Structure formats: C-alpha cells, structure tokens
Amino acid sequence: MFVIVRHGKTFAAGEAPRRIGARTDLPLTDEGEQEARRLGDHFAELGWRFGRALVSPLLRAQQTAAPILAAQGTAITPEPADFLAEIDHGPDENQTEDAVLARIGHAALHAWDHAAEPPSGWIVNAPARIAAWADLFARPPAGPDTPVLLVTSNGAARFALLADPALREVAAALPSLKLPTGGYGMIRRSSDGRLEVPVWGQRP
Template identity: 65%
Template sequence: MFIIVRHGNTFEADEQPRRIGARTDLPLTAKGKEQARALGACFAARGWRFGRMLVSPLLRTRQTAEAILAHMPSAPQVETADFLREVDHGPDENLPEEAVVARIGKEALNAWEHGAEVPPGWVAEPEARIAAWRDLFTAEPASDQPTLLVTSNGAARFALLADPHLHKAAKALPSLKLPTGGYGIVARNGQQQLVLQAWGERP
C-alpha cells in the first residue's frame, strides 16, 4: 500500500496564495504544522506503520514528514526522492493565480488540473516522473508495511498516470489535485492490480 501525502499550508490565512514550485522553498505555516500533526495522528490511529518513507527535498515536505513521524513509535530512515519535488512553474513561479490565468488561460490550467498536461513555460518532466512512479509501484516491496510518500501537488498527480487502473480511476475524480494536508491511498487488490482507494482525503 502507498500513502501519498501533500504537505501542509505554506500561506497564512490573510496572505494571497501564489504558485509556489521547485524554486521557492517555503516553510509550513502554523496551520500547515497543525495539518501535518493531524495527518500523523490519523495514520497512527489507523495503525499504519511505514516500511519505507520517501520525501521531496523541499522544506515544506520535510517538515510535514517530520510531524507525521513524531506520531510513530518506530519509523524507517527517510529517503529523499527528487521525483517528488514540486514542478517548476517557470514564468509563473511565485505569482498569484489571476496572473497565471492571464498568461496561460483557463483552458491550459484546467488541462493541468484534470489531465496533468504541462502548461507552456512550466518544467515538469512528466515522462521521467511517471517512470519513477511506475518503478516504485512495480518494485518488489521490502516489507508488507505501507510506503509513505510526502510530496507536493504538482508531483503527486503523476502517480495516477503511472498505471492504467489508476489512470482509469483518476478520470472519475473532480481533479487530480491533492489539497494541502491531504492524502491518497493506492493499494493492490486480490489480482495484484493497483486500486485507488482514496484521493484528496483529509483527517
């Protein structure tokens, strides 16, 4: 089983959100830290003990991971995985949403949110990311315990394109987006097919 987590909030409630990607390494806000602790408490209550933990190199994801691990009696060594790093928003990096829409248009943004089609000027390396997710899903697991992945919104969506069963399930979702402090669950059924059990859940 794979638990895919998006980091907590990086903007204060009274602050205008912006497109923050790979080049802007923001810490979690107080609310973001609360979200991360809530994830840890939720996972502990469900009895999950992780056999492997992969984390983006960005600070906001590392802080989220640390808060989750604080609820675990024992935890694996954290592995940094660059394919989990947020995408580079190019000329839209650090801009408010209305400025992004003004440049690329609503259609391009919708194609990103619903089909992971990379907008012009962004750097996402979709083929490499999909291949990394596929390798993870097909590798022989080191244990029967779940794998925890802590990442960003832009990177998480490519998990759903790495397997035909997940891709089919993703088409029924309102969006590929994970909310801040949210998570998804990918598991295997009796036929060893990947199944999307949840996407966008919050504690």
C-alpha cells in the first residue's frame, strides 16, 4: 500500500496563493504545520505503521513528513526522492493564479488538472516521473500490511495515477488529479493483483 501525501499549506489566510514549484522552497505556515500533525494523528489512529518513507527534497514536504513519522512511535529515516520534487512552472513560477490564467488560459489549466498535460513553458519531465512511479509500484513491498509513505507536491503526485493502465482508468474518472494541501491518496494492489485507488484527495 502506498500513501501519497501532499504537503501542508504554504500561504497564510488572506494571502494570494501563487504557483510555487521546484525553484520556490517555502516553509509551512502555522496552519500547514497543523495539517501535518492532523495527518500524523489520522494515520496513527488508522493503525498504519509505515515501513518506508520517501520524501521530496523541498522543505515544505520535509516539514510535513516529520510530524507524520513522529506520530508513528518508531524510528523511520525518510529517504530523499527527486522524482517527488515539485515541477518547475517556468515563466509562471511564483506567479498568482490570475497571472497564470492570463498567460495560459483555462483550457490549458484544465488539461493539467485532469490529464497531467503541462502548459507551454512548464518543465515537468513527465516520462521520467511516470517511470519512477511505475518502478516503485513494481517492487515487492516490505510486507503485505506494511504501507509506504510518500510526501510530495501537487504537481508530482498526479503522475502516480498515470503509471499503470488500471490507474489511468481511475484517473480518467476522477473530477481532478489534484491533491489538496494536507490531503492524501492511497494506491494498493487488490486481491487479483490490479492497482486500485480507494482514496484520492482525502483530508483528515
């Protein structure tokens, strides 16, 4: 089982959100830290004990992973994973949503959020990201009931849903590929060996 977490909030209430990616390494806000703690408490209450943790090199992901792992009650060393790093928004990096929409238009943003098709100028390297997710899913798990935690960003997480034919079917039926801040998705193998997505976009 793979539990894919999007980092907590990086913008304070009332602050205009911006498109932040690989070049903008913001820390969590107070609310973002609370979201991370809620995730840790939630997973602990579910009885999930992660056997492995892969975390984006960005600060906001590391700050989200820390309280989740602390709530486990066991010592797990997070592993850095470059394929979990956020994408580079190119000319739209650190720009407000209004400015981004003015440049790329609603159709391009819709294609990104529903099919992971990047707008012109964004640096994504989708094939490498999809291959990394596929390789992860193909590896034998540490144990049948030992989940793997992955803490990442919105732009990176969506490519998990494109790494397998069964997952792509699920992705096509979702209202959006986005994960909310402080939210998570789950990918696991069913009894017949197919990958399935019982949860995508849940917040505790």
